[in-house]
Amino acid sequence: MTAVAVVFAFIVLVDRPIRQERLRQASRFVLPDLDPAAITNVEIQPWGQPAIDAERVGSSTNLWRLARPVRYPAQGPKIEAFLDALANLQWKDRISDQELRDLPNAQETYGFTKPQFSILLKGAGQERRIEVGGLSPMADEVFLNLVGNTAICLASAEVLKVIPQDGDQWRDLALLDIEKTPFDELTVRSGTQEKLDLRRDATNHLWYMSRPVSARADSTLVKQLLAHLDHLTVARFISDDPQPDLESFGLQSSSLTPDVTLLFTNGGSLATMLQIGLSPSNAPGFAYARRADPSNIVLVSREPFAVWQADYTNFLDQHLISVPPAWIESIEVRGEDEFSARKETNGLWEIRGRETFPSDATLMNDWLEGLAGIPTAIEKTTVADFSPYGLDHPSLRYTVRSGPAAGSHAEAQLTFGTNKNGEVFERRSDEYFVNTIVREEFDRLPRASWQLRDRHIWNFDSSNVVSVTVRELGGVRKYMRDPDGEWTFAPGFHGPPFINSPSLEEGVHRIGKLTAVYWDGVGNDHLERFGFAQTDHSLEFEVRSPGGIETNRVEFGARSPYSHPYASVVKNGERLIFEFPADLYENFVEHDLTIPAALRYHP
Secondary structure (H helix, E strand, O other), X not given: OHHHHHHHHHHHHHHHHHHHHHOOOOOOEOOOOOOHHHEEEEEEEEOOOOOEEEEEOOOOOOOEEEEEOOOEEEOHHHHHHHHHHHHOOEEEEEEOHHHHHOOOOHHHHOOOOOOOEEEEEEEOOOOEEEEEEEEOOOOOEEEEEEOOOOOEEEEEHHHXXXXXXXXXXXXXXXXXXXXXXXXXXEEEEEOOEEEEEEEEOOOOOOEEEEEOOXXXXXXXXXXXXHHHHHOOEOOEEEEOOOOOOHHHHOOOOOOOOOOEEEEEEEOOEEEEEEEEOOOOOOOOOEEEEEEOOOOOEEEEEOHHHOHHHOOHHHHEOOEOOOOOHHHEEEEEXXXXXXXXXXXXXXXXXXXXXXXXXXOOHHHHHHHHHHHHHOEOEEEEOOOOOOHHHOOOOOOEEEEEEEOHHHHHHOEEEEEEEEEEOOEEEEEEOOXXXXXXXXXXXXXXXXXXXXXXXXXXXXXXXXXXXXXEEEEEOOEEEEEEEOOOOOEEEOOOOOOOOOOXXXXXXXXXXXXXXXXXXXXXXXXXXXXXXXXXXHHOEEEEEEEEEOOEEEEEEEEEEEEOOOOOEEEEEEEOOEEEEEEOOHHHHHHHHHHHOOOOHHHOOOO
């Protein structure tokens, strides 16, 4: 080492300044004109280790495959980075042939009798072979020899970081390539028992379960789990033996092993396979795994596969429908009345029953989103008699029909039965089990055509309102406009509290554009359940119109479970009950359009 240091010091301190000026204009690239894209084969021989041979797959791709020490998919980006590093590698100093002849044992001195690596690049044009020798005394530079050129270069030792020490460093770490594997069926086994069979519909691309029951699968969950598999990587390569001892890895076929087998088939033919076996005794969080191709044994994290061992019910789609709401074209309803909702060619929905009218866009969208989003819970998986659940004579039935995108699953019939502890029983005609949904969710599902009517109550301009009369618990107060258009007390009425004219004007303006939150009833039956008698609060607006003065009256009741006050109007001789916007009531009605407690005759 001392002799090397002396020689190196002489070169750096004495000879280098002379040569630097001479070589100033020369190219400093170790491999000038190297085109990484033209290289089709890379051979690396680490000293004392098996050779590494990588081949480009196709002449113009970034895909690579290892040919040695084993045939295996390679990490293309790492090989491309290696080639780019060589193409951009520049020497910091050069030792000429003449100088080498003056140095005894130069090959041994610079580490070329036992080079760290011998690299051969093949492709279009001349082959390039470069040997990587020893390190400089400061270990920050490495000696390089381009075979065919008698000079030796000194370059940054950073290049060593991109040269693989063994074949495993360039192996593709991806466990599976789900995205590029064509398959339409996935079978999950535990040992030799088939636990689950999932099939993807060729038309709508949704997942369905064919074993152990015939039902809709949770397509979103299945897609998420498959995407997770696609991102799993190999932790360590264990064995490339073509005939390994599978029993020692827990990968032999028996009633108990492998723990999990995932079979991906396409049209009945095996596309790929993954088996998960035992865990090493010193690494319980990992498991041995084996694929169909390549069939070597690797070590992977065990945790991602626990979900595939769960009960099949975890893979069921626990929603009322599976198709996207945009695919639905019609819904037939048998509930409080019989009607249908049909999507027109312009994308708007029309309600057809005793009356035909356009549906309210928001209510229709809420209904469709609810069908797809309301969660269900399995009550019983196999049912022969549906009468205990009220499903033999259901209280509500939907027939949902979708367009061609849904394929063979375009029609779904949903029935709803009796209540159970705040839940409602539900089933689909194409499935064998009974579900429940939360009662509050059920109450939001339309059972009558009037629940989908336009929610606009009325539309008048506040500037046309000539008076407002407030009645509450026997008390009466009336407001009217003065000659300047400001609000004042009508004759016979007075404060306190006194009128906040701007606030009252804003409240009248907003009520003039009143829109119901939800519809809750039609007619005069069972009004007591909405609390109108107990609240005894109403507003009357006298509105100037071309035909004279019109009176618009709204009554208020108790609060709904959603905190909106119930309200009622009469339109075309029919009483409509709805939920009044809570913010409008609290900010304006309670503030400006109620009777002070001292003026109420009925406490």
